[in-house]
Amino acid sequence: MGSTDGPDLTGVLLRPAGPDDLDAVVEVHLTSRKAAVPAMPPMVHPDRDAAPYLRGRMAAGETWVAEVEGRVVGYALVDGAWLDHLYVLPDFAGQGIGSNLLDLVKTLRPGGFALWVFESNEPARRFYRRWGLVELERTDGSGNDERAPDLRMAWEGTDPMAYLRTQVDETDDDLARVLARRAALTARIQEHKEVPGHEGRDPAREAEIVERLVATAPALGTEGWTRILEAVITASLDAAERRA
Numbered sequence: 212m213g214s215t216d217g218p219d220l221t222g223v224l225l226r227p228a229g230p231d232d233l234d235a236v237v238e239v240h241l242t243s244r245k246a247a248v249p250a251m252p253p254m255v256h257p258d259r260d261a262a263p264y265l266r267g268r269m270a271a272g273e274t275w276v277a278e279v280e281g282r283v284v285g286y287a288l289v290d291g292a293w294l295d296h297l298y299v300l301p302d303f304a305g306q307g308i309g310s311n312l313l314d315l316v317k318t319l320r321p322g323g324f325a326l327w328v329f330e331s332n333e334p335a336r337r338f339y340r341r342w343g344l345v346e347l348e349r350t351d352g353s354g355n356d357e358r359a360p361d362l363r364m365a366w367e368g369t370d371p372m373a374y375l376r377t378q379v380d381e382t383d384d385d386l387a388r389v390l391a392r393r394a395a396l397t398a399r400i401q402e403h404k405e406v407p408g409h410e411g412r413d414p415a416r417e418a419e420i421v422e423r424l425v426a427t428a429p430a431l432g433t434e435g436w437t438r439i440l441e442a443v444i445t446a447s448l449d450a451a452e453r454r455a
């Protein structure tokens with residue numbers, strides 16, 4: 212202990228990882244990840260993939276290790292505004308090492324950060340909630356390798372409004388790209404319709420679309436999705452007519 216490399220929050224040394232730490236990080240990752248089953252779904256990639264994967268992740272982001280008596284027992288990997296990994300060896304769990312790593316990440320990212328946690332991983336969700344993270348978004352798991360429902364949790368940083376507004380802005384940028392793509396398709400469809408444009412609207416087709424939207428994202432409800440689709444289709448048909 213007593214190194215000046217990084218904060219020493221509880222007598223456990225936290226220090227930035229170097230290339231020589233790869234093997235130890237892989238060991239912590241595999242051991243902790245496997246011990247977390249069944250709270251986490253079983254790993255879908257073979258153990259031999261862990262080293263090249265983690266080498267790449269470590270090169271892209273910042274990794275800090277927790278060391279006890281010269282042994283790496285935990286690590287946190289941050290990339291941009293994402294906490295990609297936070298693992299502590301099971302034998303060293305419950306000693307505050309995870310919360311020390313999390314505290315460190317808060318000092319590294321005072322503007323806030325997010326992470327993905329499996330919905331089934333109650334212990335991890337409880338841990339993050341306890342240290343002030345909030346659940347921002349749920350997915351059905353179709354976007355992760357394990358195909359298991361997960362949640363985006365965030366620490367909203369020292370200025371939560373600024374963090375959340377940045378998140379809204381990024382989401383609006385995504386939305387704009389998706390809606391432009393959709394509007395272009397609506398415009399193309401009009402070229403193939405006997406009665407194109409507003410006059411040729413198809414209420415049955417629109418009801419089907421609403422049903423799918425509700426199934427994909429129930430939070431906004433049938434009423435909400437009906438209004439949104441109405442606005443999207445109206446604006447798209449207007450744009451198609453202006454272009455025609």
Ligand SMILES: O=C(O)C(=O)C[C@]1(C(=O)O)C=C[C@@H](O)C=C1
Pocket residue numbers: 397400401411412413414416417420444447
């Ligand atoms: O599918 C069609 O018939 C379309 O014209 C496309 C579209 C849409 O944008 O989704 C637009 C208007 C119709 O009422 C239904 C759907």
